[in-house]
Structure formats: C-alpha cells, structure tokens
Amino acid sequence: MLNTFSSVRQYLKFDLTRVVIDNFVFKLHYRWTFVMLLVATLLITSRQYIGEHIQCISDGVIAPVINTFCFFTPTFTVVRDLNHTVFRPGSEPPGIGHYDASKDQIKRHAYYQWVPFVLFFQALCFYVPHFLWKKWEGGRVKALVFGLKMVGLTRYLKNDSLRIGKLNIPSMAEAEERIKDIRRTMIDRMRLNQSWGAHLVFTEFLNLVNLLLQITWTNRFLGGQFLDLGPKAIKGRWSEELSVLDIVFPKVTKCRFHKYGAGGSLQDHDTLCVMALNIMNEKIYTILWFWYAFLLTVTVLGLIWRLLTLCLYRNLTFTRWSLYWAKPGRLDEKELAAVIDKCNFSNWMFLFFLRTNLSEFLFKKVIYHLASEFPNPETDNDINAYRDMGASTSSSTVKARYPDINGLDTVDAPLLHQRHPATPPVSVLPDPSDMTKMPV
Template identity: 75%
Template structure:
C-alpha cells in the first residue's frame, strides 16, 4: 500500500532549514490540499483496494462486455424509489432500485464516476498554481538574503579567525561585519526595487480564496448540485435513517439498459443491475473533502483578515513588535524597529516579516540595527529607503564615478556577497556610508 503513495512522498518532507516565503494558510492550499487530492486520485485509479469498479448481472450477455458498456454509459436510478419509507418497509432493497416504467418514471443518471480521477487531479493542479505564481513573483529574493545572513550567523562562535569546512567558509567576526554591511546594502536595494512585492503576495492569497470557492462550486456541479450540503446531511442522517445523502449521491447499486440483436435480428433489451464498487471509495473521498474544504475556507478567511490587519497597522510599532515576535519569538530593540518601520511601505514590512521568520534572534537584531543606522529620523523625507538611493547617486555624481557605490551596479552584482564569497574577504568595497559597526 505504501508503494502506491510513494509518488506523493516528496511533497510531505519537512525541512526545517527550508527558507519560508509564505504562511501556514498558504501551505494548507498548495501542500496539504494538493497532497490530499493526489492521494484521492491514486485511490480511485488503484483497483487493488476495491477490485473491479463495476460488476453487472450479465444474463445472456458476456460479462466483460456488459460491464464495460455500463461503465462508459451512464447508469441510472429511479427517482420514485429513492424513498426511505419504502426502504425501511422492505418494498425496495436499495435506494433507487425497483420496477421501472420508461414512459412514466423519472430517472436520475449517474455519469460522474467516469470522470472522478481526472477532476481530482485537475483540482490538485489548481490548488498548486497560486504557489507557483507567488514563487515566480518572489524571485528567490528572501532565499538569497537569508543564506547570506545564516552564514554570517555562524560567526558568533568565532572571534578573530575564519574557518573553512570543505567548501563552506565561515568568516571571522571582522569579516562578518564587512559582509553584514554588504548584505545591508543589498536589502535596501531590494526593498526599494520591489515596491509591488507585498501587492503580489496579497493577490496570491486572494487567488487562493477564489480558487477554493471555484473548486467548491465545481464539485457541487459535478455531483449533481448535491455537494454544498453533503457534510451536514451526513452528520444528520448517517446514524438515524436507513438511507442517507451518501446513498443518494453515490448509489451502490444502479440500473443499466443494454441492447443487442437476437438470432432472428430483432432488438433485445436487457435491464440489468450493476454493483458500483467504485462509489464505496467515492463517498468517503468526497465526504472528507467536504469537511476539509469547510475547514480550509474558514482558515483562509481568517488569514485574509490577518492580512487586512497588517495592511492597515503595519506602521504601528506595538503591532509590528508582536507580529515579528509571532513570526519567531525573540527580543527586538523597539527604538531601532521604530526607526525602520516608519520608513517602510507595506512591501518593505512584509519583506522584514519573512526575514524574521527565517532568521535567528541574533541575526535579525543585527539586520534591524544596521537598517536603523541608515534611516535617520528626518521628517523632510517620507521614505528614506528611496532617499538612500538618491543620496548615493548624488555622491557618485560629485565624485564622477559609480564604482564605489554597489547600489548603482546591476542586481546580480549586488547579490554577489550573499552566495559567492571567496577567501574570507568582502566582495564589494565599503562606501562612505558604511561607518556603522555591529552592536557589542
């Protein structure tokens, strides 16, 4: 059985060192729901757990022929026999099964079971798409900075000498100061160049909600408009009435009409019963999906309410302090934090939030300290992140050269100190603004 689900094992790995670029609500969509739908698809397509999907009474017809015919041709139940009273009295032995008059009786056709695996797999892909879009929009920016900062974080165990372990170079404290300054420059440049970063995140989260509502509606139409109240009916009827909503939506026995020509050339009609073994699995899958979708919808709406709070209150120091503590517990200097968030827009604030999620208290304090040193309390400027770049341009213009100012270089050059550091020396030279030192 475990070998059947080996293909989804890769999506269940928990890597504590993985860089986090989203929240738990996002993960419930692209990881847990995606995996749940893939497992359901594998269960439906695997015959070792339920045997043949359909078995019909053959009479004088070859069994494989009528089984295949009734599987590809919609089977049906008689509406007037979907009656709990008749079932309890013994007038019928299965819901929807009984005498049938073609001209008078209304029937309900069942064709969805042919499409269940395809629909489940398509829905799994739909739940993964917002994550793919967000990864493309995010562009690996957080990962690049976090990897560079984590390397610096190892220096708290060293004093004056650097250490090399295989291909890994751990800088000394002095070298770490140089690298943190370079990373600080990179962060400021990233924060300025990606003003729409936060808007893309909000859009991806809204896309999760839209996709969830779309999949609920799609499933409701797919199951003959019986899905929206399925879970409520199951809870109310399952252990009370002999016939419940699952017996109506997923009948275990259906009728099928097969035609063939007899020996004399006349058309013969065969009214047969079919045992729908596949519906034993379908009813459980869609019952679980109903409760999962209800839970996911609740959590998604709460997640969007949280995002609404962050949009309106991110400049509040107390709110930011508790939000960053919630992202990862640890102390933060409130005065430095205030200096930073007052100069941030929402995209900048979200960038810091995810950095806090991925960094230790030791590293994040350094980040906030150095960012605060670049953002003086100057009421003339509304956004010192943008002003920082302007000051470098002015300084570069007065000196006639831009080589000393790494923020004026290409984005790839700015990233160099983060992931490619050789010989323990800083790649990018210091600018005149780098007089700040690390806190003791």
C-alpha cells in the first residue's frame, strides 16, 4: 500500500526550511485537496483493493468478454424499481427487476468509466491557482528569508556560519547583511511592482471560483445528485429506506449483450453485473461532499479576512494584531507606524509574509531599519538630521535615540533625504577701500 501512494508522499513532507508565501486556506486547496484527489484516483485505478471493477453473470457468453463489454458499454437500472415505496429491506437489490424494453424506463450509468480521469483533472484544477501565484510571486520572499529560519542562534555566532544537515545558521555579520538586503528590497518595492498584492487577491478569489466550478461539475457528473448527497447519505445510514447511495452508485446493474447464435439468429442476453467499483466511488464522493462543504466555508471566511486587510491595513492596531497572529512577538509601535504609513497593500502583504518567515529578533531589526528611512513629522524621526547635528547635539543623545545608528546601511537608499538642504555658499567681494592695505 505504501508503494502505491509513494507518488504523493512528496506533497506531505514537513520541511523546516520551507518558505511561506500563502496562508492556511490556500494550502487547503493546492495541497490537501490536491493530495486527496490524487489518492482517490490511485484507489480507483488499483485493482488490488477492490478486485475486478465489474463482474457479470451470463449463460452462453465467456466471462472476460461479457465483463469487458459491459464495462465499456453503459449498464443500466430500471427506474420503476428505484422507488422508495417499492423497496423493502432484505429484498433484491433495487433497479434490477423485470424489464420490458417497450414500456419500462431505464437509467444508464456510464460515469464509472470516467471517474479516475475526472478526479485527476479536478486535482490539477485545484493546483492551478497556486501555480499562478508562485509564478507571479517570483520567489522574492524565499530569496530574502531563505536560511534565516534559525536566526535566533546567530547571536552565538559572530563571523562564522554553522551548517547542521540541511539547516544553515548564518553568523551575526551575515544576518546583518541580509537585513540590509531586505531593507533595500522593501524600499525598492515602494515604487515598483505594485501589482504583487493584486495577484495574491486574484488567486485567492480564483480558489473560490474553482471550488464552485468543481462542485457544479461534480453535481452534473453524478446526474444532479451531488449537492445534497452528504445529508441524504447520513439520513439513509440510520433508516431502513432506500439510500441515495444505492441510487447514485448502484452495486448491481443490468447489461444487455447481443450475439448471433449457431442458426444465424440474434440472441439477447440479459446480464447481471456486480459493480465492485461503486463500493469505492460512493465513499470517495461522500467524503468529497463533506470536504467541499468545509472548504467552501473556510474559503469564504478567508476572503472576508482578505477584505478586512484591504480596508484596514493602514490601521496600527489591526496591523499589530495581524503580525502577531502571523507569528507572536512584540514590535515597537512608533517604528511600525512609521513603516505602515508609507506602505500600500502590496508592501503591507510583503511585510506580513516577512513576519511569517522571520523570527521576532530579526523582524524587529527589519522594522527598525525601515522606520529609520521614513521621517515622522511628529517625532522628528530623521536619521540624516541626527547624523548632521554635529556639535549642536552630543553623540550620546543620538545613540540614546538610535542605539544602532552606526549599524544602519546608508548605501542605495532612495528614500533617504534631509529636511533642510544645504544652502549654496555666497561669494563676497572685498571692500575697495581695503585694496590698498593688501600686500603686493
């Protein structure tokens, strides 16, 4: 069994170095639902668990021939025998009673031939939004935070990094350089690539659209019986009435086979077929009904959350709570306010994913470096002004206000500016009366 499902094992690995670029709801679509549908596909196509998919009984016809014929030719059940009032517990299976081709209405069943193909196609559809988002995201978050997962241990490493298996623990000097890279990238994003957040919202909305399409398609695929399949299946489980699962997924069906006899006349063989495949189909689609119901609820809640972030991302209280929810840790409110005041939605989401992937120790440094670039008129938060005070203010005052001022990176900072630009020097002509006093 483990060998059968080894192909989906790679999607269930727990990787400490994995970089988060989406949320929990997104993962339910492209990881859990994707894997669930792949496992269902493997179960349907594996004969070792349910045996032959169809076994038919007929006199005068070789078993392999009739089995193959009835599997590729839709079987049917008699609609008259599918009535709840006709069925009695312990009686013959529903839908296989006496059949008069000229009078009785029949219901053909051909979906079981397409179940593995449909399940596999649906699995790919659930992966498409993640594929698009990963392409649009471009690996920017991973390029910045990769290798910084264990940065809490860097305080014990000064100049040399440490590698333990697949984990690379950077030194303090390397971590400081990575912080500067994050700051530079964040500042560059203030002016470029403003569609990053819009792509994220689009793919999250695409998850909902895809889920609704898959529910609608599954309902049509099962003859309009999927939308209320779950509640009816639970109800039929505890009652003696005919279960909806026996109607949608009949275990015994009828099949007609024609062949020419020894005298050249056409012989009609009324065949009874045992559909072992439907034993698995009914369980798969019942589980999918409950999973889709749960997934639809969570997806709608996720989009409500995304709407709140679009409306409240500039609110300090909301941002502090959101970043704490992403990963617990306290942040300086003044520095955080200085940063989010200059952010649009795309920049805010970029900060959110940075917080998700970075430790509190490192993210505080990122916020500090970013806040130093954005002057705050209320607190006079201007690093360059403090640097240029010189003799007017003692260096101890500056260090008390910004303890890490010497560690700030001032190279390639497009948003650094001074409040009062230097006044160009004015040349003064000498007094003519003093010309005679000048030495020759």
